[in-house]
Amino acid sequence: MPPPLPVVRTVAELRAQVAAWRRAGERVGFVPTMGALHEGHLSLVRLALERAQRVVVSIFVNPTQFGPNEDFDAYPRAEARDVELLAQAGAHLVFAPGAAEMYPEGFSTTVSVAGVTEPLDGAARPGHFTGVATVVTKLLLQCGPDVAVFGEKDYQQLQVIRRLVRDLDIPVEIVGGPTARAQDGLALSSRNAYLSAQERPVAGQLNAILRTAAGRLRSGEPVAAVEADAVRALTEAGFRKVDYVEVRAAGDLARLGPGPIEAPARILAAAHIGRTRLIDNLAV
Incomplete structure (x- = not known):
């Protein structure tokens, strides 16, 4: 059984531990999460362990990236279980601040990234990426890691953070x-x-439909036709609403022409089933 995993809740405690590791000459990795951890998160911890001697994982359900009608209050929270999973995965420290630690009274600064935030989830969830950019900037400055690992499932978020x-x-x-x-x-x-x-079997169709679409794109079919067919397929599969299915440039997520793709691209989708909004993407 792994030893108990330390949990700190203040920036001062986090920085003190990271500073001690730095004095010992150790590289520090960081994996930011909103908790309710699953194998996807744990795979990011293992990736960080390949690149650093010490790994910090943050758990913070960030209120500023949720819209007024989104699921902040209902978002799953299971800190004790999360800490247990992280200990088994080999993490070294959990940073689990409260909202007052992250956004003290009088907090009035935001980070806004132009361009890459504007389409896709930026259009479907106004204000979302300002919340993401602000909290990630704070977390990176609080922890000061050598390397930070984010999942490609949230591909647009990853590109925002890189920018x-x-x-x-x-x-x-x-x-x-x-x-x-x-x-x-x-x-x-x-x-x-x-x-x-x-709903669960229907949800699995999102990736299947994207895989079909990506195959058609690789064979040279026009972007516009593939996008339209994917939206139709999702609706027929049982998704009640499709926010988008779009093919975008892999780097800056710029819109591509309607014809065959000629450069690295990504097909991205967001669709609703029941009360659940699912996102996915594939390289093309």
Whole structure:
């Protein structure tokens, strides 16, 4: 059984521990999470352990990235279980601040990233990426890691973080971890807990439909036709609403022309089933 995993709740405690590791000449890795951990998160911890001697994992359900009608209050929280899983995965420290530690009275600064935040989830969830960019900037400056690992499931988020780190000269390497999936291809997500037994098989169709679409794109079919067919397929499969299925440039998520793709691209989708919003993406 792994030893108890230390949990700190203040920035001062976090920085003191990281400073001690630095004095010992150890590289520090960081994995930010909102808790309710699953194998996808744990795979990011293992990836961080390949690149650093010490790994910090944060658990903070960030209120500023949730819209007024989203699931902040209902978002799953299971800190004791999360800490146990992280100890088994080999993490060295959990940073689990409260909202007052992250956003003290009078807090009035936000980080806004232009361009890459505007389409896709930026359009579907106004204000979301300002909340993400602000909290990630704070976490990176609080921890000061050598390397931070984020999942590719949230591909647009990953590109936003890469941009803000570059633009603000934050001295950290950003690594994207491959999406962990269930046997039927469904991307692992804390929100999958919302799916009913009837909805779960339908949810697995999201990845299957994207895989079909990506294959058609690789064979040279026009972007516009593939996108339209994927939206239709999701609706026919039982998704009640499709926010988007779009093919975008892999780096800056710029819109591509309607014809065949000619450069590295990503197909990204967001769709609702029941009360659950699912996202996924694939390289093309």
